[in-house]
Amino acid sequence: xxxxxxxxxxxxxxxxxxxxxxxxxxxxxxxxxxxxxxxxxxxxxxxxxxxxxxxxxxxxxxxxxxxxxxxxxxxxxxxxxxxxxxxxxxxxxxxxxxxxxxxxxxxxxxxxxxxxxxxxxxxxxxxxxxxxxxxxxxxxxxxxxxxxxxxxxxxxxxxxxxxxxxxxxxxxxxxxxxxxxxxxxxxxxxxxxxxxxxxxxxxxxxxxxxxxxxxxxxxxxxxxxxxxxxxxxxxxxxxxxxxxxxxxxxxxxxxxxxxxxxxxxxxxxxxxxxxxxxxxxxxxxxxxxxxxxxxxxxxxxxxxxxxxxxxxxxxxxxxxxxxxxxxxxxxxxxxxxxxxxxxxxxxxxxxxxxxxxxxxxxxxxxxxxxxxxxxxxxxxxxxxxxxxxxxxxxxxxxxxxxxxxxxxxxxxxxxxxxxxxxxxxxxxxxxxxxxxxxxxxxxxxxxxxxxxxxxxxxxxxxxxxxxxxxxxxxxxxxxxxxx
Numbered sequence: 001x002x003x004x005x006x007x008x009x010x011x012x013x014x015x016x017x018x019x020x021x022x023x024x025x026x027x028x029x030x031x032x033x034x035x036x037x038x039x040x041x042x043x044x045x046x047x048x049x050x051x052x053x054x055x056x057x058x059x060x061x062x063x064x065x066x067x068x069x070x071x072x073x074x075x076x077x078x079x080x081x082x083x084x085x086x087x088x089x090x091x092x093x094x095x096x097x098x099x100x101x102x103x104x105x106x107x108x109x110x111x112x113x114x115x116x117x118x119x120x121x122x123x124x125x126x127x128x129x130x131x132x133x134x135x136x137x138x139x140x141x142x143x144x145x146x147x148x149x150x151x152x153x154x155x156x157x158x159x160x161x162x163x164x165x166x167x168x169x170x171x172x173x174x175x176x177x178x179x180x181x182x183x184x185x186x187x188x189x190x191x192x193x194x195x196x197x198x199x200x201x202x203x204x205x206x207x208x209x210x211x212x213x214x215x216x217x218x219x220x221x222x223x224x225x226x227x228x229x230x231x232x233x234x235x236x237x238x239x240x241x242x243x244x245x246x247x248x249x250x251x252x253x254x255x256x257x258x259x260x261x262x263x264x265x266x267x268x269x270x271x272x273x274x275x276x277x278x279x280x281x282x283x284x285x286x287x288x289x290x291x292x293x294x295x296x297x298x299x300x301x302x303x304x305x306x307x308x309x310x311x312x313x314x315x316x317x318x319x320x321x322x323x324x325x326x327x328x329x330x331x332x333x334x335x336x337x338x339x340x341x342x343x344x345x346x347x348x349x350x351x352x353x354x355x356x357x358x359x360x361x362x363x364x365x366x367x368x369x370x371x372x373x374x375x376x377x378x379x380x381x382x383x384x385x386x387x388x389x390x391x392x393x394x395x396x397x398x399x400x401x402x403x404x405x406x407x408x409x410x411x412x413x414x415x416x417x418x419x420x421x422x423x424x425x426x427x428x429x430x431x432x433x434x435x436x437x438x439x440x441x442x443x444x445x446x447x448x449x450x451x452x453x454x455x456x457x458x459x460x461x462x463x464x465x466x467x468x469x470x471x472x473x474x475x476x477x478x479x480x481x482x483x
Contacts (some may be wrong), residue, residue: 001065001067001089003226004044004065005044008045008047008058008061012048012049012050017044017045017060018045028040031075032083034075034078034082035077035078038119039080040083041083041085041090042084042086043070043084043088045092046094048096051211052174055093055209056179059174059209059475063176063177065466066411067089067090067091067475068089068090068474069090069093069475069476070082070092070477071150072093072094072147073094073115073147074096074118074143074147076139076143077147077441077444077446078441079441079442079445080444081444081477082205082355082444085479095114095116095144095146095209096144097116098146098212099121100420101114101122101125102212104129108186109131109218110169110216111133113212113215114212115145115211118140118142118145119140119143122135122215127220131217131218131220132218132219133218134160134253135153135167136155136156137156146213149164149165149200150202150210151203151212152164152202154398155440156254157394157438158396159252159253160254161273163440165201165202167215168215169197170213170214171184172184172210173200173208175206176470176471176476177474180211183373184213199354203481205442205476205480206467206471206478206481207467207470208470221253221300222300222303223299223302223306224253224297224300224307225329225337226295226297226336226339226340227295227296227297227298227311227314227315227329227330227339228279228295228327228328228339229280229293229327230290230292230324230326231292232290232292233292233295234368236292237257237294238394241365243314243318243321247309248312249312251299251307252296252297252298254296256391256392256393257292257294257393258290259389261388262346262389263277263293263342265349265350265353266349267287268349269352269353270345273345275338276339276341280328282326297309298311312374312384314328315329320339342395343391346391355404355420356389356402356404358400359401359403359427360400360441361399361401361426361438361439362397362398362399362430362436363397363435364435365397367398367433367434368399371429371433371435372399372401375425378429382425383405383409383418385406386403388401388402388403389402389404390402397435427454431454437451444481445480448480448481449483451482451483452483463482464482467482
């Protein structure tokens with residue numbers, strides 16, 4: 001191993017090869033611990049190449065010495081896919097120094113960025129060209145575009161623009177053999193063989209290392225507005241979504257839903273963010289959130305006023321038909337930001353409240369009411385004191401369905417047993433509705449065993465055949481995605 005470390009230092013320079021002996025604990029450990037604090041690994045070294053050629057050279061050295069690699073972007077993942085195991089024998093390959101914005105092509109509505117660019121960097125570069133890169137996540141100030149693509153990130157705009165896969169036109173990849181695939185084509189149409197780009201996106205660094213991407217841009221909306229609506233049931237919220245989609249068509253860019261409990265947690269732990277809920281209270285002094293609160297966003301190619309007028313028509317229809325009990329509309333950017341802050345503060349409020357068993361599930365939007373009802377009944381019948389924190393992306397069927405254990409089962413063996421049983425109940429219900437155990441967070445280490453149980457034998461065989469073909473030495477991110 002010392003020979004490998006010496007070769008890496010010769011290649012990258014002493015400062016870009018961190019080892020446990022050569023770095024302070026805080027600097028080294030931040031690469032070894034996932035964002036949720038669930039996984040704490042132990043790496044042989046952290047390497048920080050500066051460009052694609054250095055990435056390829058690092059891979060070749062690791063292959064030569066029989067050492068596996070864990071690619072890492074902003075380390076904001078939620079399933080443990082970007083941190084090393086505990087063996088002390090893996091190299092963490094950080095892509096954060098690959099920060100160049102190589103090209104903005106307004107005529108082609110595309111932008112080429114290296115994998116270490118923050119999502120906000122890409123958004124801002126597009127905006128400076130008068131264009132829009134619509135991928136939007138709560139972690140956009142710290143997550144990287146390479147990680148977004150490696151996990152096929154979703155976020156709040158999937159309803160209108162699709163996931164990260166739909167926003168990518170081409171990729172630059174370092175293979176498991178240390179070769180470079182120059183696939184940075186800015187094409188909308190290319191039927192010249194297998195879709196290697198789509199194969200790499202969402203593979204979580206197990207098939208190749210994304211070093212750059214050509215991304216799809218859109219014209220900036222000329223106007224935008226947001227609204228909050230209080231609904232008595234999820235069925236009403238689904239019908240509201242249908243009506244809004246019919247009226248606003250492509251202008252409907254987001255539809256989020258939040259249950260009562262997650263908003264109560266925001267009121268408790270982030271009261272400033274919860275002030276916007278006052279606009280939904282039917283009676284003065286009533287601070288209880290509605291059973292379900294829906295956030296809608298409408299974009300216009302004309303003006304803010306046009307966006308507001310069209311949204312007002314939707315709100316009036318919702319109130320007149322009884323789909324919404326109360327509604328409030330944002331008339332300026334400050335009010336829009338306040339509504340989005342309410343939604344984006346939910347995960348932070350959860351984290352402050354305590355440990356929860358988290359799920360990132362997807363079911364057909366039409367199946368959401370039945371799923372939530374059936375899963376909730378099964379969980380509360382087994383643990384009456386458990387609390388269900390449900391929120392997410394109603395428009396694309398992706399719910400963050402999280403369960404807080406009863407007192408006394410929040411740690412140690414009790415928590416592990418609780419998590420195992422809850423997962424079984426939730427994923428059984430997901431599969432009954434033709435859903436998925438991971439909608440946008442990925443599989444990583446967290447769901448790898450469930451993949452073995454829940455995916456079909458045929459699907460797993462195909463995936464393993466692809467892995468063997470592209471990475472026969474199991475060099476890239478072993479133990480992730482595939483059991």
